[in-house]
Amino acid sequence: MAADTHRQQALQQAANAARYAPSVHNTQPWRWVVRPDRLELYAVTDRQLPVQDPEGHLLLTSCGTALHHACIALAAAGWSYRIDRPADAPLAVLHPIELGPVDPTAIRHFEQLQVRHTDRRTVTDDPVAxxxxxxxxxxxxxxxxxxxxxxxxxxxxxxxxxxxxxxxxxxxxxxxxxxxxxxxxxxxxxxxxxxxxxxxxxxxxxxxxxxxxxxxxxxxxxxxxxxxxxxxxxxxxxxxxxxxxxxxxxxxxxxxxxxxxxxxxxxxxxxxxxxxxxxxxxxxxxxxxxxxxxxxxSLDPDHAGPAHTPRLPTDQVIDVVE
Ligand SMILES: Cc1cc2nc3c(=O)[nH]c(=O)nc-3n(C[C@H](O)[C@H](O)[C@H](O)COP(=O)(O)O)c2cc1C
The missing domain is CATH 3.40.109.10 (NADH Oxidase)
Known part of the structure; x- marks a missing residue:
């Protein structure tokens, strides 16, 4: 497979993995543009909470979780990368640099993306060590x-x-x-x-x-x-x-x-x-x-927590530009 195609595929997978990131009220206020050589992250103010979050603090925090999810996915695919943070839009640009051997730690981090969720049950009497x-x-x-x-x-x-x-x-x-x-x-x-x-x-x-x-x-x-x-x-x-x-x-x-x-x-x-x-x-x-x-x-291990919250379909948060 040509290196460019491989790169863009990895970027698309990273944007897709980022769909599972946490966000305030599950608003998912982000959009990705997948270009052949880079991934751009934009905030979507249509899904901002104008009363609760007029300055967009939580909107940006939510976009940051998506950015980190994308980085974890890129690393798990074996890519090293650089993040640029332009002064204006986009919020961040992810540039894959080099494809190398996959680090098992990166895979372990990636696996947590499927497990992580918000659980609002009370915690048990076991404190965090x-x-x-x-x-x-x-x-x-x-x-x-x-x-x-x-x-x-x-x-x-x-x-x-x-x-x-x-x-x-x-x-x-x-x-x-x-x-x-x-x-x-x-x-x-x-x-x-x-x-x-x-x-x-x-x-x-x-x-x-x-x-x-x-x-x-x-x-x-x-x-x-x-x-x-x-x-x-x-x-x-x-x-x-x-x-x-x-x-x-x-x-x-x-x-x-x-x-x-x-x-x-x-x-x-x-x-x-x-x-x-x-x-x-x-x-x-x-x-x-x-x-x-x-x-x-710690949560009660004998009782299951809530099911995963829904996510927007890929075509509403990811644009692929060939
Ligand atoms: C910036 C931010 C603020 C949040 N604030 C709260 C909160 O105050 N109370 C709460 O119960 N959950 C809060 N959440 C959790 C979100 O509601 C949760 O991530 C979202 O519903 C998606 O569900 P998931 O985390 O299970 O994937 C917050 C999440 C983020 C990223």
């Missing part, structure tokens, strides 16, 4: 954002901030209507959060999970979040490029957690409300800008 936490801290830093693990006192502070954010968002009718559209409603086919992924009732935890305003069919589990670890992903900048990086780090962290059998649940409400985002930054001691809160923990 310190060595695993250390690994997760290292993995997210290497991928572009740092993970600050919260102390017990900080978890209580976080619970207060989350409650404040949820109250503010709960009182915003436009925001409630926007959320409802992605968890039921007239959302585009292949997007949004199905009832099977939402708890039957919001679990009673110290740090509240997002209230999507709709009861689902997922048994929430008997546990609490007493043994959960909470962390804040943060970094030195608050520009669009930083939020894209945050998404790459979130994805790297999530895939590594999956590999360790650790469940990760993102909690974005405290970074959506300006006041709580500011307070979260203060809680970090002004060492950086907060991008997202994550809950880490």
């Amino acid at each position: 310190p060595a695993v936490l250390d690994d997760l801290v290292q993995v997210s830093e290497a991928a572009g954002a740092r993970l600050h693990v919260l102390s017990r006192d900080q978890v209580i502070e976080l619970a207060v901030l989350v409650e404040h954010a949820q109250k503010a968002e709960g009182a915003d009718e436009r925001l409630q209507a926007e959320t409802a559209a992605w968890v039921g409603g007239e959302r585009p086919a292949g997007t949004g959060i199905p009832a099977a992924s939402l708890p039957q009732e919001v679990p009673l935890t110290t740090v509240a999970e997002r209230d999507f305003g709709a009861a689902g069919s997922l048994p929430p589990g008997a546990g609490h979040d007493a043994a959960a670890t909470y962390g804040v992903l943060y970094g030195p900048g608050d520009e669009p490029a930083d939020w894209l990086r945050a998404g790459e780090a979130l994805d790297a962290l999530w895939l590594k957690a999956t590999e360790h059998g650790v469940s990760l649940l993102p909690l974005s409400s405290p970074v959506e409300v300006p006041f709580t985002r500011f307070e979260l930054r203060r809680m970090l001691g002004d060492i950086g800008y907060p991008y997202l809160v994550v809950r880490l923990g």
Whole structure:
């Protein structure tokens, strides 16, 4: 097979693998253009959440997870690559460089793409082992954002901030209507959060999970979040490029957690409300800008979690240019 055809096929497969990346409310706000020698990533503002995410922070974080998924797929196909980050559109350009022997570690990472998912059940009483936490801290830093693990006192502070954010968002009718559209409603086919992924009732935890305003069919589990670890992903900048990086780090962290059998649940409400985002930054001691809160923990292995959420068909997120 000609090298160019091989390259473009690998790029197409990488864009396809990126369809399974996590995104806020499963909006999948990205589009790929597959060219013979490169892969371009664009944000799709039609699938932005204008009320909840007016600045596009979560849109860019979601695009970052897709970018990282594509990189994992390219590496698993044996390609080395370079990422360019133009100042304007596209958000990123992936250039494959050379095809070489496939590293088994890359294959292991790739396998996690099929396993990773969001599970909103309560965690068990088994805490995440310190060595695993250390690994997760290292993995997210290497991928572009740092993970600050919260102390017990900080978890209580976080619970207060989350409650404040949820109250503010709960009182915003436009925001409630926007959320409802992605968890039921007239959302585009292949997007949004199905009832099977939402708890039957919001679990009673110290740090509240997002209230999507709709009861689902997922048994929430008997546990609490007493043994959960909470962390804040943060970094030195608050520009669009930083939020894209945050998404790459979130994805790297999530895939590594999956590999360790650790469940990760993102909690974005405290970074959506300006006041709580500011307070979260203060809680970090002004060492950086907060991008997202994550809950880490173990799940009941005897009960299956939710089925995978839907995805948009390939032709709606990938354009191939010969
Ligand atoms: C940037 C971002 C923010 C998210 N925020 C939340 C959140 O606050 N609460 C929640 O339950 N899930 C949150 N999620 C998880 C998404 O809802 C989930 O990724 C999406 O529905 C797709 O499902 P999957 O992860 O099972 O593939 C977030 C995901 C991303 C990428």
